[in-house]
Amino acid sequence: MRYIPTIGIEVHVELKTKTKMFCGCFNNPHETRPNTAVCPVCTGHPGTLPTINKEAVNAVIQFGYAIKGIINENSHFDRKSYFYPDLPKGYQISQYEYPLVSLGVVRGVHITRVHLEEDTGKIMHEKEAAFIDFNRAGRPLMELVTEPELHSAEDARKFGEELQLILRYLGISEADMEKGQMRVEANISIAEEGSKKLGTKVEVKNLNSFKAVFDSINYEVKRQEEVLSRREQVTQETRGWNEKKGETMVQRTKESAHDYRYFPEPDLPPLRLNKEELEALKQSVPELPEEKRKRLTREYMLSSEKTEVLISNRFLADYFEKVVSEYAAMDKANIELVFNYLTSDLRGIMLKEDFEFNDLKFEPEDFAHLMVFVAEGRVSSRGAKDILKKMFETGLDPEAILVNEGLLQVSNEDELISVVERVIAANPSAVLDYKKGKGNVLQFLVGRAMAELKGKGNPQALLEIIKKRL
Numbered sequence: 114m115r116y117i118p119t120i121g122i123e124v125h126v127e128l129k130t131k132t133k134m135f136c137g138c139f140n141n142p143h144e145t146r147p148n149t150a151v152c153p154v155c156t157g158h159p160g161t162l163p164t165i166n167k168e169a170v171n172a173v174i175q176f177g178y179a180i181k182g183i184i185n186e187n188s189h190f191d192r193k194s195y196f197y198p199d200l201p202k203g204y205q206i207s208q209y210e211y212p213l214v215s216l217g218v219v220r221g222v223h224i225t226r227v228h229l230e231e232d233t234g235k236i237m238h239e240k241e242a243a244f245i246d247f248n249r250a251g252r253p254l255m256e257l258v259t260e261p262e263l264h265s266a267e268d269a270r271k272f273g274e275e276l277q278l279i280l281r282y283l284g285i286s287e288a289d290m291e292k293g294q295m296r297v298e299a300n301i302s303i304a305e306e307g308s309k310k311l312g313t314k315v316e317v318k319n320l321n322s323f324k325a326v327f328d329s330i331n332y333e334v335k336r337q338e339e340v341l342s343r344r345e346q347v348t349q350e351t352r353g354w355n356e357k358k359g360e361t362m363v364q365r366t367k368e369s370a371h372d373y374r375y376f377p378e379p380d381l382p383p384l385r386l387n388k389e390e391l392e393a394l395k396q397s398v399p400e401l402p403e404e405k406r407k408r409l410t411r412e413y414m415l416s417s418e419k420t421e422v423l424i425s426n427r428f429l430a431d432y433f434e435k436v437v438s439e440y441a442a443m444d445k446a447n448i449e450l451v452f453n454y455l456t457s458d459l460r461g462i463m464l465k466e467d468f469e470f471n472d473l474k475f476e477p478e479d480f481a482h483l484m485v486f487v488a489e490g491r492v493s494s495r496g497a498k499d500i501l502k503k504m505f506e507t508g509l510d511p512e513a514i515l516v517n518e519g520l521l522q523v524s525n526e527d528e529l530i531s532v533v534e535r536v537i538a539a540n541p542s543a544v545l546d547y548k549k550g551k552g553n554v555l556q557f558l559v560g561r562a563m564a565e566l567k568g569k570g571n572p573q574a575l576l577e578i579i580k581k582r583l
Contacts (some may be wrong), residue, residue: 117304127293181218182216255286265330299333447488474508
């Protein structure tokens with residue numbers, strides 16, 4: 114019997130706003146002191162009243178436009194009642210019947226709804242005790258629900274990665290899964306091939322990495338297949354993912370919507386969205402990953418693999434384009450040169466020093482200037498790396514460093530010939546080996562010449578001169 118999996122995805126995203134969803138507490142995901150970013154509103158004290166965070170509403174609307182969804186101009190918040198230690202009020206302010214965004218598409222997957230709610234606190238377990246930190250309680254949380262259209266763990270992983278890129282390009286969330294800023298839940302069912310009816314749905318909650326998404330779905334599909342092969346029924350339930358054991362584990366029987374007893378939130382007014390503000394938000398949507406992916410491939414003749422490296426970080430992609438725009442000779446070879454130095458050498462330094470592009474002391478035109486030196490042979494590959502390191506440390510332009518550090522590459526033919534003649538005279542056995550057909554001797558002689566020139570020689574020019582002399 115062959116079974117076909119059907120997967121729907123739910124994603125919770127912590128929005129990057131100044132304050133929490135319904136109060137004035139500072140929304141700082143990096144706060145490490147427990148229960149310090151709290152107030153009577155977000156900890157559910159009796160008699161307190163919430164107010165709507167407009168910045169969070171705008172972020173969800175902007176996302177809605179990005180995925181080509183329908184923005185509901187009239188919506189409202191609802192109370193979702195359930196009892197859990199990290200939910201201080203005993204209910205969550207969320208949206209149900211009238212979400213801010215309906216429909217939309219991400220990587221070919223249709224979106225059912227996107228709504229706004231408040232986050233819960235965080236429970237930490239230690240031996241037999243449990244501790245609650247309410248710093249996270251009340252943070253603005255965007256929830257996205259897809260149609261059950263995915264059919265493999267790989268598709269689910271790729272969907273999550275593309276969604277994360279969109280969120281980062283919009284700047285509405287860092288969407289760091291390890292920090293809990295993006296949390297994925299997978300609804301998984303299997304059915305016999307050809308069946309028009311879906312199987313019983315099992316939800317796997319709080320997946321905090323794309324690896325966990327991939328592994329947990331594969332495990333759950335296999336588990337359900339084994340249940341059905343024993344002619345037993347799959348139970349509708351919520352399960353958690355145990356990373357160490359590599360298996361899903363039962364948490365609770367799955368609730369239905371009516372179990373939450375939704376009703377309109379009495380302490381908040383309905384949302385009526387202004388058409389002019391909506392249009393401004395629509396126009397503010399930047400170029401998104403899929404559009405940029407196609408354009409970079411078309412305009413810069415890059416392979417899909419190299420394009421994907423740039424797309425993975427919008428600041429890297431923007432910096433690349435600024436550098437190339439300063440480059441007069443924009444042929445394929447020079448574009449590849451920029452890509453290689455940017456993604457390997459500069460990014461290597463930045464990662465080591467924990468730097469972002471807006472922290473750099475030099476401008477994109479300075480980087481382009483250095484690439485011109487390399488392309489023209491004025492500086493060796495080794496010299497370019499040294500100059501780049503100095504640029505990173507000091508912010509000086511490459512020309513000043515080139516002169517100050519004496520890194521100008523020697524290309525004067527008379528000077529190179531003089532060095533080559535000395536090297537050949539000093540290595541007669543190498544010359545004999547070359548005449549016996551050992552071609553690798555050439556690189557040895559180039560190396561000796563480069564050593565005499567303290568790395569400042571033009572290696573290609575040296576190679577040609579040595580060939581002529583031999």
